Amino acid sequence: MEESAENILMEEHRVDQFRALIFLALEKEAYHRVKIDWWLEEVKLLIQPWWEIDSHNVKHMVNVKPMRSVKEDQRSVRNILGLSEIEDWPNIQMSVMDMIIWNCRGAGNARFRRTLRDLVSLHNPDMLILMETKVELHTMGMFFNNLGYTASTHVDPIGRSGGIWLLWNPCQANVRVHDATSQMITATISRQDYPDWVISAVYASLNIIMREELWNGLEDIAQNIQESWLVAGDFNDYSSFAEKRSFQVNINQSTSQSQHRSQKFMDRINSCNLIDLGCVGPRLTWTNNRKGWANTMVRLDQALCNTEWRTLFPEGYVRNLPRTYSDHSPLLLHTQGKIKLNTDDSTRRSGGGGGFGGVFRDERGSWINGFYGKLEICTSLEAEL
Template sequence: MKMLVWNCQGAGNSVFKCTLHKLLKSHNPSIIVLMETKVQLSSMGLFFNNLGFIACTYVDSVGKCGGIWLLWNPFKVTVMALEANPQVIHAKIKCDHFPDWILSTVYTSPNPRNRDILWDNLESMADNMSEPWLAVGDFNDFASQNEKRSFVPSHSHARTRKFAARLNRCNLMDLGYSRPNLTWTNGR
């Protein structure tokens, strides 16, 4: 099973549509997770239907920020939403010849108080987890200074330690990534 996870930073423009179409054609995923969509899914329904992704669970953006869309091809996989809120969608994934597993799609608020709410939710999920679990998305945090390049040396090491401790409490591990070295840029 293939899954595409993308913090698209806006799904309402032609560049997004063209890029997504190319990604789908080259990778043929069963599941798509889009974060920080910044538009309402209803404005994109026909586009996704034409791509064969007719089933979805979503949390729309609030104004021009946030948004998580979990879309799947119902001919390849069955997805049952367990919970959806502005920072996470939890779903049970069923696919022929594989055991059921839990997918948590995350787009964490940059607000520290809201991040704490998300981690309370993830820790509760971890405490009750009996199936295999994959948490993917944008946690708006990092576990080491090597994951951030900044001209401001005042970044708190306590924040990175707190993120690593939260990952450990949930029994989550970083599966890594390949290229580019930094996955986010503000254009500078």
């Protein structure tokens, strides 16, 4: 800890090895060096008073400002990379491909279009996998083309039931379809200079017999596949009681029957040598939209992969997005790690201290450097902005 030239007295209360509460006189500045293992950063702390209107109490806000300009930081990075002032920054290509996987429960209305347009604008996925569309793809006109998804393959619904659409940006990837049924589309994804991998987009039927046919097909693929393989979508099943929350007693299904169903689902996953990718965000992806004690929530949507896919994308993960238009959460799948925002101490009305971090890798995926930083008191939305 370093003080300013005026030798301002600073009182430090250590919370733990990572956090400290610092008290300064009002309107005074101090310099504080932040060291995080492999990184040393100097920031300027300015303590400012502000009024809390509700209680008319004076509180203090800490503004954290970098001590160096952007140009100075760029000059420092150039020195690390051995670049002169006139050389261009290296163009590091990452094997990243993001996709949204979503049981949208109907695509033929303005609200769906508005919601999907917002999702694409916010997350910029390279591929869309939409299930239970309830309308044929041709009825969407130029909607997806205008979003940048000019290539597609699809299985249209039968009447108002089902439907699986794969749409992608051909500038980002080439997709070759091998098989398409009412419950699954399997395709190979190719990108220049990167290994091919296989995706099976799943929309499992509510009918038990048809769901067995789906898993028989997945087991056939598992027995013969050599490539990295991802299986993702709505499985209409769950693997344990931890993946279901319900206050209702189903008179048609006993506890033993529910356990048998969950165990059978897990046995099917294991027989295909698949791994659950897990998720961040709201874990239970489907709700019956009923209120109070009548509400049921289940994790029906997920992504599974074989060991080859996990080895190819060791930092790949799934982020469950909030439900809006549909009763299913959209899944945002990242094949490459992203910046992690930590706002665990934040609530809707009471902001908490946030943090962020991430890593830099070269074109081979080797670690170059890492970074971590803390945000001021903020909400989750403010942290993402």
